[in-house]
Amino acid sequence: xxxxxxxxxxxxxxxxxxxxxxxxxxxxxxxxxxxxxxxxxxxxxxxxxxxxxxxxxxxxxxxxxxxxxxxxxxxxxxxxxxxxxxxxxxxxxxxxxxxxxxxxxxxxxxxxxxxxxxxxxxxxxxxxxxxxxxxxxxxxxxxxxxxxxxxxxxxxxxxxxxxxxxxxxxxxxxxxxxxxxxxxxxxxxxxxxxxxxxxxxxxxxxxxxxxxxxxxxxxxxxxxxxxxxxxxxxxxxxxxxxxxxxxxxxxxxxxxxxxxxxxxxxxxxxxxxxxxxxxxxxxxxxxxxxxxxxxxxxxxxxxxxxxxxxxxxxxxxxxxxxxxxxxxxxxxxxxxxxxxxxxxxxxxxxxxxxxxxxxxxxxxxxxxxxxxxxxxxxxxxxxxxxxxxxxxxxxxxxxxxxxxxxxxxxxxxxxxxxxxxxxxxxxxxxxxxxxxxxxxxxxxxxxxxxxxxxxxxxxxxxxxxxxxxxxxxxxx
RNA sequence: GGCGCGGUAGCCAAGUGGUAAGGCCGGGGUCUGCAAAACCCCUAUUCGUCGGUUCGAUUCCGACCCGCGCCUCCA
Numbered sequence: 001x002x003x004x005x006x007x008x009x010x011x012x013x014x015x016x017x018x019x020x021x022x023x024x025x026x027x028x029x030x031x032x033x034x035x036x037x038x039x040x041x042x043x044x045x046x047x048x049x050x051x052x053x054x055x056x057x058x059x060x061x062x063x064x065x066x067x068x069x070x071x072x073x074x075x076x077x078x079x080x081x082x083x084x085x086x087x088x089x090x091x092x093x094x095x096x097x098x099x100x101x102x103x104x105x106x107x108x109x110x111x112x113x114x115x116x117x118x119x120x121x122x123x124x125x126x127x128x129x130x131x132x133x134x135x136x137x138x139x140x141x142x143x144x145x146x147x148x149x150x151x152x153x154x155x156x157x158x159x160x161x162x163x164x165x166x167x168x169x170x171x172x173x174x175x176x177x178x179x180x181x182x183x184x185x186x187x188x189x190x191x192x193x194x195x196x197x198x199x200x201x202x203x204x205x206x207x208x209x210x211x212x213x214x215x216x217x218x219x220x221x222x223x224x225x226x227x228x229x230x231x232x233x234x235x236x237x238x239x240x241x242x243x244x245x246x247x248x249x250x251x252x253x254x255x256x257x258x259x260x261x262x263x264x265x266x267x268x269x270x271x272x273x274x275x276x277x278x279x280x281x282x283x284x285x286x287x288x289x290x291x292x293x294x295x296x297x298x299x300x301x302x303x304x305x306x307x308x309x310x311x312x313x314x315x316x317x318x319x320x321x322x323x324x325x326x327x328x329x330x331x332x333x334x335x336x337x338x339x340x341x342x343x344x345x346x347x348x349x350x351x352x353x354x355x356x357x358x359x360x361x362x363x364x365x366x367x368x369x370x371x372x373x374x375x376x377x378x379x380x381x382x383x384x385x386x387x388x389x390x391x392x393x394x395x396x397x398x399x400x401x402x403x404x405x406x407x408x409x410x411x412x413x414x415x416x417x418x419x420x421x422x423x424x425x426x427x428x429x430x431x432x433x434x435x436x437x438x439x440x441x442x443x444x445x446x447x448x449x450x451x452x453x454x455x456x457x458x459x460x461x462x463x464x465x466x467x468x469x470x471x472x473x474x475x476x
Numbered sequence: 477g478g479c480g481c482g483g484u485a486g487c488c489a490a491g492u493g494g495u496a497a498g499g500c501c502g503g504g505g506u507c508u509g510c511a512a513a514a515c516c517c518c519u520a521u522u523c524g525u526c527g528g529u530u531c532g533a534u535u536c537c538g539a540c541c542c543g544c545g546c547c548u549c550c551a
Contacts, residue, residue, distance in 0.1 A: 031551075039551085046551040074549075160479065161547075191548065217549050239551030240481090246549070270481075271545065278544070308499080309489065314482070314544065321488055324500035331499080334514080370490090378490050382498030446509055453511080464513055473513090 005060050005372045007053075007235075008312060010243060010266035011158050015374060018057070018265070020234065025065040026057055028235035029225040029263075031242055032114070034071040035095035036080050038288040039102060041306060041317060042272040042279050046239040048303060048414075049269040049311040049375070051108045053237070055412045056371050058356040067228045068111040069221060070096055072118050073214055078204050088118070088204050102289045105299040107416045113228050117220035121206050124215045124223040127257065128193045128208075136256040140184035143196035143211035149189040152252045158266065159244035191249055192216035218249035225262075226254060236263035240270050269311040275318050292322070300416045301326040307377050307413065328381075333417050335388050336406065342399040347418040353407030363387045364405040371412055384409060426472055430461050434472055437463065 005018040020026045030050045033039050039047075050068070057064050071077075072092035081091035096116075103110070117124075128145055131137035136151045149155050156162070197205040197212040205212040225233055231254070238247060247266065254262045271278070274285040292302055304325040309315035337347060361368045367383035370376040384406070391402065410417065437452030453463050462473045 033551080034549095043551045049551095076549095159546075162478065189548080241546065241550050244479095244546060244548080249548085269551075271551075273544075276543090305488090312481085313489090316488070318488075320500075324488065327501090328499050376490075378488095378499090379497075380490095382490060385498055441509085444509075450510075462512070465508080465511085466513085471513095 004369075005056065005062075006374060007265065007267060008374050010268050013160075016265060018060075018062075018235075020062050025063040026234050027065045027229040028054075028067070028237060029221070029229055029233050030066070030068040030111070030236075031221055031238040031246065032068040032070050033099055034074055034076060035092045035099060036074075036076040037095060038290060039099055040279070040286045040288050041274075041292070041302065042286075043239075044102070044106060044289070044302075045272045045306045045315065046237075046269045047103070047108060048106065048306050050237050050267075051414055052307055052377060052412065053267065053375060054109060055356070055414055056375065059358060059368075059408050059412045060372070061357075064112070065229065066109075066111040067113040067115065067225065069224050070099075070114060070116040071217070071220065072096070072116045073204065073220075074117075074217055078201055078214075081204075082200070082202050092116075092118075105289060106303045107300070107414045109414070115224045115228065117215065117224070120220065120224050120227065121215060123227045124219045125194075125208050127219060127223045127226070127253065128215075130257045131193065131253065134256060136252075137193055138186065139210050140196075142184055143194075143213060144184055144192055145194035145210055146185050146190040147193050147249065147252060148186065149191070149252065150187060152256055154255070155252055156248065158248050158251055161244065161248075191218060191245065193219050193253070218246055219253060221246070222250045222253040222262075225250075226258075231258040231260045231262075233263040235265040235267055237267040237269075240268045243268055270314045272306075273314055273316045276316055287317075295319075297322050298326065300329055300419070304329055304415060308381060310378055311375055329415065329417070331385070332410075332415070336403070336417065339391070339394075339399045339403050339406070342394055343396050343403060345403075350403075350407075350418050353403045354411045355407060356411050358405060358408035360401065361405050361408075362401060363390060364402075364409060367409055368405075371409075377413065380409065380413070426461075430456065430459060430472065433459075434461070434463060434470065438470060441465075 006015045007018055008014070009016045018026070028050075030047070032047075033043055047068075050066075054064050054066050070092070073088065077088060077092055081088045084091065100110075128137060131147065132139070132145065135148075137145055137147050139145050193216050194208060194210055195213050195216060196210070197214070201214065205214060225236070236247065236250075243266075251262050273279065274283075274287065277283055277285065279286050289299060289302060293299065301322050302325075305317060305321050306315070308321075308325065308328075333347075336350060340347060340349060358368075364384065364387055367380045367387060370379035370383055373379075391399075394402070433452055433456050437449050437456070440446075440449040440452060456463055456472075460474060464471045464473055
């Protein structure tokens with residue numbers, strides 16, 4: 001069943017309609033995090049794009065089967081857990097849990113399956129055995145197993161690499177840094193499927209036909225994607241940096257064995273910049289969700305900002321942008337609140353509108369069309385705001401219909417609205433001051449009234465007068 | 477060097493061969509005792525530079541300048 005949803009495919013470098021077999025789920029695999037520390041906002045940009053993609057599929061009426069792995073065995077997790085003197089499991093469990101908490105705060109739908117590499121060693125060993133059998137892999141003297149890149153004729157097709165250049169790149173690129181353990185390889189381009197145990201790995205080794213060791217990075221995704229979703233995926237997703245070598249290697253591994261395409265569609269999201277600069281540890285701009293919360297930003301604003309640029313364009317993440325995102329979010333809430341009032345509903349009723357089944361888009365058709373057109377979220381947001389301005393006063397029934405359509409869009413975008421009810425408790429002293437001000441104002445003693453207002457402001461409280469009475473708001 | 481992406485108002489960011497969405501900020505107005513909040517309105521004769529194609533280009537082509545990514549384990 002073809003849908004109207006179309007998406008850019010990295011392999012063919014063109015837009016393709018998303019297709020799914022009748023009655024089937026759309027099966028897609030996303031390369032997940034390496035759990036050796038907190039994920040940063042750049043990681044989350046990628047995962048959020050995938051989240052919006054999945055939600056958009058659901059709104060389009062497509063069932064989804066979403067698999068995202070946890071990489072829990074690699075150089076970094078092993079090194080760091082050893083350094084901290086804890087077991088690999090305890091270490092990766094801790095960071096997996098943190099990742100889950102961040103995801104929940106960013107309102108991401110959990111994948112249907114979240115396999116970890118350590119829990120799928122047998123599947124990886126099996127795939128490596130098959131690769132050796134069909135002549136695409138070889139064992140080295142130390143018990144490591146390598147993929148013979150020259151044996152796979154289409155190597156480089158995803159990244160569109162020139163095979164000639166590939167042969168010589170080792171001399172011209174900066175890849176010379178880890179030559180130390182490369183002497184076992186037949187060719188500089190060959191990559192490890194299985195790494196023989198080394199002393200610094202500590203107890204983190206598993207038995208295999210080639211001796212104790214651990215799987216290479218690329219093999220885990222090939223093995224787990226195949227295990228959960230079959231030989232050919234409907235879509236495979238990740239950050240743009242995974243195109244080469246990770247996804248290229250996955251293709252080489254899986255397709256050498258199955259003789260079938262690994263994925264019908266490849267989805268890659270562009271990188272994030274911070275304040276116009278690339279993110280890097282040395283610049284100190286690798287923000288985590290925790291960092292931003294400490295600075296007083298809400299996860300909702302972070303989510304809004306991270307999805308507010310087109311996924312194939314680099315996005316500039318700035319503090320101003322975060323404030324703008326927050327204001328935009330508030331504007332959305334006001335707009336929805338006004339519609340809710342016209343439909344005789346309350347903000348607490350909003351949740352019942354946020355769901356993927358939509359009957360009619362009405363004036364929000366253009367916003368939905370934008371999402372279907374290569375997941376153009378910025379355009380969709382633009383249409384939501386501009387269409388909303390046309391509404392004005394409507395009937396109860398019409399506003400109900402509008403809310404349903406808007407609820408579908410907000411479901412697709414995954415924006416959490418009306419979810420900050422934790423009103424800060426107002427101290428007695430502030431209550432008294434505010435009451436005194438109100439009294440003075442009623443007595444038309446505006447001088448005293450304004451003095452009370454200034455006093456409240458000094459204590460960080462803003463008075464908002466209404467027709468009858470007032471409310472207090474905590475100023476940051 | 478190879479492959480790829482981008483340069484649109486103060487900031488962020490869509491978009492189209494026919495003359496620039498949206499958000500933020502700023503300005504003006506309505507309301508208010510004054511504010512705040514809310515609501516309404518306004519804000520790029522112009523899309524990195526220079527050429528070319530075209531009746532017409534920000535949109536296509538070429539050159540150049542600037543920024544960015546990947547080129548073996550980084551989403």
